[in-house]
Each structure stands twice: as structure tokens, then as C-alpha cells.
Amino acid sequence: xxxxxxxxxxxxxxxxxxxxxxxxxxxxxxxxxxxxxxxxxxxxxxxxxxxxxxxxxxxxxxxxxxxxxxxxxxxxxxxxxxx
Numbered sequence: 001x002x003x004x005x006x007x008x009x010x011x012x013x014x015x016x017x018x019x020x021x022x023x024x025x026x027x028x029x030x031x032x033x034x035x036x037x038x039x040x041x042x043x044x045x046x047x048x049x050x051x052x053x054x055x056x057x058x059x060x061x062x063x064x065x066x067x068x069x070x071x072x073x074x075x076x077x078x079x080x081x082x083x
Contacts (some may be wrong), residue, residue, distance in 0.1 A: 010041045
């Protein structure tokens, strides 16, 4: 029997691999990993895309820190009023 497991959290892989290796009758545990990850588990392609997006941003796309916190405060009030 062949089983494929797809993990969203790469940090869980070591635990899953060790668990599988302890099961009687397991012949092999292999990884087919075409992606590179940073130590925190973030895929490198994601950071590359994020950097490309950041390079394309212009001043007109930005808001000030003050505007951001004003928006956050308004959203907190809106969400709290729904309770």
C-alpha cells in the first residue's frame, strides 16, 4: 500500500516521519520536496513574490501609519458593536 500525505505545516514533517518509521512493516518514508523553505517554514517562492509586489508599490498605493491605526480602531469598534 502506498500512502501520500500532504502537509501544510512543514514543521510537522519530522514528527510524522518519526511516527511512520516506528510503524511495523514500513519499508520507506520518502519526501518529494520540490520547494525550498526558510527556517520558519515559509516557502521561498512566497517571499520572492512578496518582494516583487513590494518593488511595484508606489506612494499612491500606501497609507500613513496614522491612517492605518485609525482604520484598525474603526474596525475594532465595528466588530465590537456586533456582539
